[in-house]
Amino acid sequence: MIYGIIVFGIGFMMISPVSAFISALFFRSYLRDMAVSEGRKFSVWQGIIVMLCVFGLFEIHNQINVRGMDMAAFGNSDEHIRGVKLLRAFGSESEMLKSCYGMNRRNNIMFLWQDVFKKNFHYLWDDMPSTEKWDMPSTKRSREIYYRVTGKPFNSVPPPKYSSRSEWWDSGLGGEKVSQKIEGLWLNASRLDGKIEPDAATSYLEWTMVFKNDSRIQQEARAQILLPKGGVVSRLTLWVNGEEREAAFSTRGKARAAYNSVVHQRRDPVLVSYDGADRILMQCFPVPPTGEMKIRIGMTSPLTLDSKDEGMMTIPRILENNFGIAEGFGHSVWIDSKTPLSSSEKSLISTEDGFVLKGDIYESFSDASVVIRVRRSAEILSAWTPDPTDNTSAVYQTIAETTSQPPNQAIFVIDGSVGMKEHIPAITDALSLVPAGVRYGVIFASDKTETLSSSASEKDMQTIALQLKNADYIGGCDNVSALEQAWDMANPELNPVIIWIHATQPLLLKSAEGLTQRLQLNKRGGWIDVQAAPGPNRIIKVLKKTDKPEILSMSKSLGDDIKRILSTSKQKQFEFSRKNLRKEEVESLKPDVQTSSHIALLWANSEILTYYKAGNTDEAVNLASRYRLVTPVSSAVVLENKQQYKDAGLEVPEYKPGKDYDFNDVVMEDKNIGGSAVPEPATLWLLFIGIVLAGIWKMWKNRSVTDKRLS
Structure with a gap:
């Protein structure tokens, strides 16, 4: 009988509280009789006190976590910092992570008391200070607190596994942020193909990605991608029923509206939009249950010239993603050129002639910069290409050597986040060896912004470097206030440069309006962004209509990068100039070489940014649509069939396959784009x-x- 109840009697579990109560009464009677027979005093209250103490030990840690979250979420600035410090010392990272996903219901005594108190004594509740109410922080606020406490973006770690809600609830679906990590969604394949034109000093890369969904429902893959410096997305495709489909390029609002419309229909769109300087947001939906989705992103970018005979570029990187990348995952790379190539990545091997660089990169593309170098002819300083949108025009490019003046004032803004800890030795070594003749300022962005010096000499910097080496690097810190102070400290007469060295900045912890105002009013002075640790940078994203900062192309040595910035010798630089002229005028200039149309795309991108910063949005939109580029005013979207493009008011391009992709291979036609040949799974079930x-x-x-x- 007992065996039968164990095997078949799962239904008896519902009466377990009653059976437990009966058992408790039985044992109480037994213990009382035993105490009387032994002549000892029997007390119920002793047992109750012991029980409360045991429950209290389990509950106290949860209450500390709740109290810290409340102080950090609803308190003033001082209470916020105390709450963050309390959570760093005693908080539960797993409980904070649950709050980031909106799953942390406070199933404890204080939460039950709060519900009763609010319901029956609401007139007292309304008069209580906010820090005494113990409210639930919003998911947005919880994510800020999680970053402040741990120094990590909440979506950089796997979601809580013990709740099925992490699978079916995606708060970022169709939004403009990467948002939360999705369990069961993976990058299943990654391939990067590229072609470098050394004469034109340009490169074109195509990144093909395949996403796999192991969950039971449709999911959206999202990622923020860092392009090569000065790069722009010039192509986007999606495979629908095994056929590659081209993107339509339109205004940001129109493209996003088309994407969201198709997302709501559970069809097959992909959207790429501008997400800050050299950054894009990629999102595709739906990755089918136990299925895959394949996309391709084409990127046009200029080379950075270290000298007339050598150029370099960085491979694009994933800064933030809502999908998983398995440990040991390999990204397949194949890049060719007409001249020898080399790379900082040891796993990339050159062919015997050196014109092809290939291999697999087994670390995540988000972990480090991979630099590709190419040899070029020092005599070729001008190039041209026919304008792909106008048969009577051409784009003329020249490369000119200039000399930069060294700064007389250098202000360092050092991030105090935990992600900086491993980089501090290299930074302090470089700061202790700064050149003489420059006035230095150092601002440390910790829980509270601290000015270490406003006018230090090279000798003083050795003491400051020691202070930075001994400082605490913990959690995530606000850098906006420190940058504002740096611009207030800058003296325009001294040709100042602000060098911001920081870890990831996944959240904007303070409004950037004050910083934007300073950038727009300070016409003189430079700002160099040195991101030591990989990840998103929300501060850069909001500075849309400014020319600053200059994002440093990182090498493998952070210390060498800082020394290069501070070099007091006059540095040679190479600047590109691109103009759209009549063909006859270009021919009269006798350019050195004719190249592909990618220099025309780079000219158009530069013009679009100029129009955008000047507030001339209409001209910017017209150029972006003509040249099919993803810019601050335009996005690229691929829809599933011809009717969806028509409903959204978008033109449909068709790609003519060839040996190499070029702008001229795309024609604006609306044929051979039919409906989906294979029904969706839901349709098959019906x-x-x-x-x-x-x-x-x-x-x-x-x-x-x-x-x-x-x-």
Whole structure:
């Protein structure tokens, strides 16, 4: 019988509280009789006190976490910092992570008391200070607190595994942020193909990605991608039913509206939009349950010239993603050129002639910069290409050597976040060896912004470097206030440069309006962004209509990068100039070489940014649509069929396959784009159910006819 209850009696579990109560009464009677027989005093209260102490030990840690979250979320600036410090010392990272996903219901005594108190004594509740109410922080606020406490973006770690909500609830679906990590969604394949034109000093890369969904429902893959310096997205494709489809380029609002419309229909769109300087946001939906989705992003970028005979570029990187990348995952790379190539990445191997660089990169593209170097002819300083949108025009490019003046004032803004800890030795070594003749300022962005010096000499910097080496690097810190102070400290007469060295900045912890104002009013002075640790940078994203900062192309040595910035010798630089002229005028200039149309795309991108910063949005939109580029005013979207493009008011391009992709291979036509040939899984299920029901109805009808005949 007992065996039968264990195996088949799962239904008895619902009466377990009653059986536990009966057992407690039985043991209470037994213990009382035993105490009387031994002549000892029996007390119920002793047991109750012990029970409360045991429960209290389990509850106290949870209450500390709740109290810290409340102080950090609803307190003033001082209470906020105390709450963050309390969570760093005693908080539960797993509980904070649950709050980031909106799953942390406070199933504890204080939460039950709060509900009763709010319901029956609301007139007292309304008069209580905010820090005494113990409210639930919003998911947005919880994510800020998680970053402040841990120094990590909440979506850089796997979601809580013990709740099925992490699978079906995606708050970022169709939004403009990467948002939360999705369990079961993976980058399943990654391939980067590229071609470098050394004469034109340009490169074109195509990144093909395949996403796999192991979950039971459709999911959206999202990622923020860092392009090569000065790069722009010039192509986007999506595979629909095994066929590669090209993107339509339109205004940001129109493209996003088309994407969201198709997302709501559970069809197959992909959207790429501008997400800050040299950054894009990629999102595609739906990655089907236990299925895959394949996309390709094409990027045009200029080379950075270290000298007339050598150029360099960095491979694009994933800064933030809502999908997983398995440990040991390999990104396949193949880049070719007409001249020898080399790379900082040891796993990339050159062919015997050196014109092809290939291999697999087994670390995540988000972990480090991979630099590609290419040899070029020092005599070729001008190039041209026909304008792909106008047969009578051409784009003319020149490369000119200039000399930069060294700064007389250098202000360092050092991020105090935990992600900086491993980089501090290299930074302090470089700061202790700064050149003489420059006035130095150092601002440390910790929980509170601290000015270490506003006018230090090279000798003083050795003491400051020691202070930075001994400082605490913990959690995530606000850098906006420190940058504002740096610009207030800058003296325009000294040709100042602000060098911001920081870890990831996944959240904007303070409004950047004050910083934007300073950038727009300070016409003199430079700002160099040195991101020591990989990840998103929300501060850069909001500075849309400014020319600052200059994002440093990182090498493998952070210390060498800082020394290069501070070099007091006059540095040689190479600047590109691109103009759109009449063909006859270009021919009269006798350019050195004719190249592909990618220099025309770079000219158009530069013009679009100029129009955008000047507030001339209409001209910017017209150029972006003509040259099919993703810019601050335009996005690229791929839809599933011809009707969806028509409904959204978008033109449909068609790609003519060739050996190498070029702008001229795309024609603006609206043919051969039909509907989906394979129905969606839901449609197949409905069709199957309909057939089964029709069969049952047919059998029932035939049986009725047979019964009538027999009767």
